[in-house]
Amino acid sequence: MTQGMKRALGGLIIWGLVLLGFAVTVFAGGGPAELAGERGRILAGAVFLGLGYLAFWAMLWITRERESGGRVTRDERDLEIGQRATATALAVVMGFVFLCCIILYEAHREPAVLPIGWMWFLAYASVLVGQLALALSSLAQHLGMGDHGQG
């Protein structure tokens, strides 16, 4: 397994768990519309995201390039996969934010009042969706390019 694939898999697990905790925090207590003023839930969401980034950086450090007798651990193919995955994640985040905004607009057009909790939800959710899309896209491309092949 290449460094890129290890990181994609690690990212998928970490951000998947963070999304799970985030979803429970947001939707178990009444949804984003009722978030404003609930410091406990807001703090819990921030803690989940913070822990997610700590775990993610730890995973990046653990899977860093080490001396392997001059053997190449990352090459042009890994860079290409990274570029494609980033482009895919960007498109997914754009689509997610666009859809959320349009749906919220339509849902709250009358009487033109949007509960501020939705802004908090959009901020956090777009980060999580972006990280998950990046990990998923990267993993899919590693598998699609035959990373499981035999030596």
Add this chain to the structure above:
Amino acid sequence: MAKAEIRNQVRRLRFEQGEMTQQALADRAGCTRQTIVSLEQGKYVPSLALAFRIARVFGRTIEEVFEYGE
């Protein structure tokens, strides 16, 4: 525009070089073993620089290793 396809003879050439392993080829060409795996499966098209390095490992010209077709 027709889809271009790059075929290669890497697997056959490895075999002809006394069953050279994918890792040995990767080490000499300066890439990862997974890149050689992808190349042989036709799932990855290498850069020109890598294609030249692979051809050089086999002592062949680039046209003898890689073939362009539409």
